[in-house]
Amino acid sequence: MQLSKFSYYSDFVVYPVVVISLVAANFSHITWPTAREWLAAGLAGLLLWTFLEYVLHRIALHRMPVFSPMHSLHHGAPLDLIGTPSWVSVSVWVGAILLPLWWWAGFHVANGITVGVMVGYWWYGYVHHVIHHHSRKPSSAYFSALRAWHMRHHHSPKRGNFGVTTHLWDYVFGTAISAQGKAVTSP
Numbered sequence: 116m117q118l119s120k121f122s123y124y125s126d127f128v129v130y131p132v133v134v135i136s137l138v139a140a141n142f143s144h145i146t147w148p149t150a151r152e153w154l155a156a157g158l159a160g161l162l163l164w165t166f167l168e169y170v171l172h173r174i175a176l177h178r179m180p181v182f183s184p185m186h187s188l189h190h191g192a193p194l195d196l197i198g199t200p201s202w203v204s205v206s207v208w209v210g211a212i213l214l215p216l217w218w219w220a221g222f223h224v225a226n227g228i229t230v231g232v233m234v235g236y237w238w239y240g241y242v243h244h245v246i247h248h249h250s251r252k253p254s255s256a257y258f259s260a261l262r263a264w265h266m267r268h269h270h271s272p273k274r275g276n277f278g279v280t281t282h283l284w285d286y287v288f289g290t291a292i293s294a295q296g297k298a299v300t301s302p
């Protein structure tokens with residue numbers, strides 16, 4: 116949805132604060148074996164985020180009538196401040212990931228996975244912002260490659276390149292668009 120400047124940029128502050136608070140809340144449980152378990156949970160959370168980034172973009176934002184009009188605003192005006200308010204996204208991660216996993220696997224694992232998902236979401240927001248809003252400034256090869264990839268999502272007649280921070284799931288599900296604008300899996 117269209118956000119105020121304050122609301123649009125608040126993710127960049129709110130997420131580090133929430134992530135640091137979650138890590139601090141779990142700090143007393145940390146010993147060397149549990150730290151390894153927590154790190155593994157965090158990496159699983161990051162991987163889970165990349166999958167959610169792909170699925171939410173491909174299905175919720177492009178196929179579901181409840182969400183797709185909001186995403187169409189971004190496609191129509193990529194420089195407008197369009198996004199999800201921090202309080203909504205944080206509530207979703209707490210309600211859909213932290214609390215169910217806490218009940219099912221305990222706070223330690225739930226904490227690690229939620230931190231991984233939130234760090235992934237924060238990084239996605241940053242990458243997507245840089246791709247659109249810093250396009251006239253010199254970028255590293257990393258950001259230039261992600262920008263070219265995402266521009267094919269915006270401008271190619273093919274539908275694809277739904278991943279923003281990673282190409283992984285587009286290759287897995289056959290929706291990657293090559294630099295020539297052809298779907299990679301098409302004959």
Ligand SMILES: [Zn+2]
Pocket residue numbers: 172176177186190268
């Ligand atoms: Zn899109």
Ligand SMILES: [Zn+2]
Pocket residue numbers: 189193243247265269
């Ligand atoms: Zn975009």
